[in-house]
Amino acid sequence: MVRQLKWRFLGIAIPVLLIGGIGWGSDIFIFRKHLQPDLLIRHRIYVHVIWLTYLLAVLVPPGSPPRPISPNAQLAKISTFCRKCNAIKPPRAHHCRICNTCILRMDHHCPWTNNCVGHRNLLHFIRFLLSVVIGTSSVFWNLCGRVRVLWEARHQPIYDDDVSLPEIIATIVFTPVSFFVIFTVGLLTIRTMWNLCENVTLIETWERERVDGQIRRGRLPPVEFPYDLGGPYDNLLAALGPVWRWLLPWTEPPGDGMHFDTNEDADPNTPWPPADPDEIPVYQYVERQMPPIVSNRSSTTGSVSGFPAPYFNERAARSTQLQDGYDTIESEPDDDADPNTYWRRDKWQSWEGERLEDFGVDVDAELYHRRQESDDDIDGDGENVPLGIVKRKLVGIGGRRIEEDIEGRN
Structure with a gap:
């Protein structure tokens, strides 16, 4: 369900904290010490891809109709009119109350990118969703492996070199948070891909x-x-x-x-x-x-x-x-x-x-x-x-x- 945030800055702050916390926090406190080199490199690649796709989803504009617009005969038959722009509105375009402009093929205004999902940045938004699901799933899988190791070592003393208190706290925090991210973003990804299979916003x-x-x-x-x-x-x-x-x-x-x-x-x-x-x-x-x-x-x-x-x-x-x-x-x-x-x-x-x-x-x-x-x-x-x-x-x-x-x- 799509809902707009009362405080718009939270739409950027929360994803940044989640990406930085799960991606870099798990690296610093857990994976750097315990993951094999190839798995650690793969984890860091996932984190950088998520950052890149998120920046593109935030910064790339969704696209607006040219002003003035001179529609051809066929486009004029199916175009409508925007009362706010006082101009012709092409098919599938809508006026965003947050961006305060008409958006081409507007899907929705995403509060987590503080940007509309439209014609120009649709692919960037989909890449961001997929990278979050894939990257966070990898983090969750590796965290589950550490949970199993910690459970097996639950009777060892806390000062054991292989188990530290910061690692235990980070594992307890990041494991459920990463699952929550996979679940919520995964549902949005499924809904978005389902709509694309029907060519509908x-x-x-x-x-x-x-x-x-x-x-x-x-x-x-x-x-x-x-x-x-x-x-x-x-x-x-x-x-x-x-x-x-x-x-x-x-x-x-x-x-x-x-x-x-x-x-x-x-x-x-x-x-x-x-x-x-x-x-x-x-x-x-x-x-x-x-x-x-x-x-x-x-x-x-x-x-x-x-x-x-x-x-x-x-x-x-x-x-x-x-x-x-x-x-x-x-x-x-x-x-x-x-x-x-x-x-x-x-x-x-x-x-x-x-x-x-x-x-x-x-x-x-x-x-x-x-x-x-x-x-x-x-x-x-x-x-x-x-x-x-x-x-x-x-x-x-x-x-x-x-x-x-x-x-x-x-």
Whole structure:
């Protein structure tokens, strides 16, 4: 489960203490005296590799969209808009509330590197995880060997030259700590590799669970996740590049972080995740809600903020077709919560209790004005909508009426 730390400096301090303590502490107090030379050299190589991969995971930026961005026709169809950057947001990009910028192919903001895991540093992050698991497993194995020796020598006097009090204390401390590191980092490594085999990010696993729940309840039409190319090997190649580059410390994933291969079942003209039924589509937000800031309609081209007008019209038509069926579909969750708030991206929790903001995403940059602000507000006359409670009648399946309290805003 991903959680952001209240004190961000701990995200760097704790890994540094663990790497230095387990790696160098076990070397100084235990291994230097008892390990064979070849095993000691291997241990020190592991420690240096962990330090190198950690520094790269911390220092290499995840990658941000170029500003200004001029999308081609296909990219414009599936791009969205960032309210914080006031700019086009490519597919799979998100605005990080900690880094305060849009991140290409954002996986999550890692508190232990104080850096986002994105397009450019994904391989560095994976190398760090694998090096920690492999290196710490080697330390744990050697420590278990010393535990066995110490147990067999438990009746010997403490002043024996082969057994010292600092070694006993170091063994007692580092053995459970190294196991804890293997267990926790190992779980994260398994989860990350599993996601890579499906070509999905941590944020997208959260989105898929939320979208699938809405599809089951009829709030959204069936939609395929577009980036799963079928097999684990194909997905790994798409996410990480050729196999020979995976272990080279200076390599990065292929591509520009804005264009991605999709499967045959995906709609190439529809962004993912799909917009919620009660969200204003991005083209309406750009055109009507923020004309002084980002709406630069040309009288000759009819484009808005880099989006060619024909693709706005196509997306508007698709949105209208989908929206026609929403008011006749029952969409209440099991706990009778208001569906317009239960499924909202800033409210919904996964089965693990994770919220979108737990991954570092700036939720305010991801949301547009709600449809519940009234139809007049959607049409662009939002300044005249007073504060208060608007009663809306929704007709469900079989004529059932659902009465919802929807708070209006200026």
